[in-house]
Amino acid sequence: MxxxxxxxxxxxxxxxxxxxxxxxxxxxxxxxxxxxxxxxxxxxxxxxxxxxxxxxxxxxxxxxxxxxxxxxxxxxxxxxxxxxxxxxxxxxxxxxxxxxxxxxxxxxxxxxxxxxxPMNYLTAEFALAERAGLRSGETVLVHGAAGGVGTATLQVAKGLGATTIGVVSTEEKAEFARAAGADHTVLVDGFKDRVKELTGGQGVDVVLDVVGGDIFTDSLRCLGSQGRLLVVGFAAGQGIPEVKVNRLLLNNTDVRGVGWGEYAMKRPGYMQEQWQRLLPLMEDGTITPxxxxxxxxxxxxxxxxxxxxxxxxxxxxxxxx
Ligand SMILES: NC(=O)c1ccc[n+]([C@@H]2O[C@H](COP(=O)([O-])OP(=O)(O)OC[C@H]3O[C@@H](n4cnc5c(N)ncnc54)[C@H](OP(=O)(O)O)[C@@H]3O)[C@@H](O)[C@H]2O)c1
Structure with a gap:
């Protein structure tokens, strides 16, 4: 073959x-x-x-x-x-x-x-449900929102009852992210101020970051009180961001790692349980990759x-x- x-x-x-x-x-x-x-x-x-x-x-x-x-x-x-x-x-x-x-x-x-x-949607489900403890009515900021994990996260977040803001680098990608289900999109250039405006100054509950690099500190600044920043990937390849932990104390925020493969491989049957949880969303059209x-x-x-x-x-x- x-x-x-x-x-x-x-x-x-x-x-x-x-x-x-x-x-x-x-x-x-x-x-x-x-x-x-x-x-x-x-x-x-x-x-x-x-x-x-x-x-x-x-x-x-x-x-x-x-x-x-x-x-x-x-x-x-x-x-x-x-x-x-x-x-x-x-x-x-x-x-x-x-x-x-x-x-x-x-x-x-x-x-x-x-x-x-499989990989992107099961990662998104693990990140949002298991690691972020996302609740219905919360707001999720998604970096790389026109990419693979990004579009999956927009749709899974919607299925969990969240409002989504997608961060993208171009207008073409903004349109693609909105067509995939983003409620709002912002360009990566100056995204922090646009997110503050869109959330009435409150910030978001969850940030999902697949990009890393120099957007990291502004992502932390986008979090509202008790917000969670999910570290998923480093597509920018600019080196691993570092956290000044006083920022976490000042606003009661968390930085949480997401390693779906590591978690799922140690738990036989976990991926099948995840698939069962996502099936209704695949069937009602919320998930349409x-x-x-x-x-x-x-x-x-x-x-x-x-x-x-x-x-x-x-x-x-x-x-x-
Ligand atoms: N932790 C886990 O369990 C897990 C699971 C699956 C994937 N991942 C990781 O998640 C990351 C994203 O995967 P993906 O499949 O979503 O990739 P993708 O489809 O290529 O999307 C990545 C997005 O990152 C943005 N980006 C910013 N700077 C970039 C650069 N220098 N090169 C490429 N993209 C850049 C791009 O959006 P803009 O142009 O709009 O900025 C792009 O759409 C990867 O690092 C992957 O290894 C982690």
Missing amino acids: RAVQVTRLDGPQALEINDVAAPQPAAHEVLIDVHRVGISFPDLLLSRGQYQLKPELPFTPGVDIAGTVAADGNGFTAGQRVAAVVPYGGGAEQVAVPAMFTFPLPDRLDYEQGAAL PVGKVYPLEQFGQALIDMDNRLTLGKSVIAVR
Whole structure:
């Protein structure tokens, strides 16, 4: 079968498409005929050897997949439409995935939307519900709001009854974030003052930060009393922000880390519980993942280069068949 491969850690331009042996599923695994693979930030970092995970070379990138089950077993039936998540290895025509990381795909969502779901939406649910303790009626400020985790967070927050403000770098991304469900959008340039205006000087209850870098201090300044800032990622790649802890004391605020993979991997069944909690939102349309661009398998590397150049809208997806 055909698979994308990282054979040397020279970044996305060095990816290869090679013929490899089809996987032989273990007893606890589901064999999936892959239709679509989602492009994820960790793929970019993995291709450069900059991710916390260091798979042996050669390896196949690809975290989120959607497709059909190849054979009955583990509670799934041949031909069933599913989405699934793996640490890497998704960019291939067939993938064997542990049943606990495989999820039935609702009829109203196509394979492209399915490949946009697992990592970003389960991360958003974990961040908002588990780490922030988000309550209905609260306001959430979402950085990178036209990106993958950003658009997922807008929709999950809406499903939990929150008002959302998306922070973006361009007017095009602002429009995309509003179409994805943001109640308000602000440009990153000067975002703190606009957020103060929009909240009548009160500030927001939760900030979800996938960007890091020099916006961090202004994000802290956007928090209202007992606000929580969620540290999710460092897409800006400018170095890790530092916190002057007197700011936390002055306004009774928290900075909370969000490591969805670390949490979910230690708790078998947790991802399935999360999927069950999100299913009603997938079925009523609150969750409708926005897919920006679909690339052929040969352009997996180009899709990562576009992500690196900040050109991605929503989730980018690779068509495998
Ligand atoms: N902690 C967890 O459990 C967890 C789970 C999943 C992902 N993540 C992390 O979350 C981060 C975002 O992932 P994603 O899939 O949402 O990525 P994405 O779709 O590329 O979105 C990231 C957003 O960050 C903004 N950005 C600002 N500076 C950037 C730069 N120099 N390069 C690229 N983007 C920049 C961009 O928005 P603007 O142009 O509008 O500023 C972009 O839309 C990554 O660091 C990823 O590793 C963490």
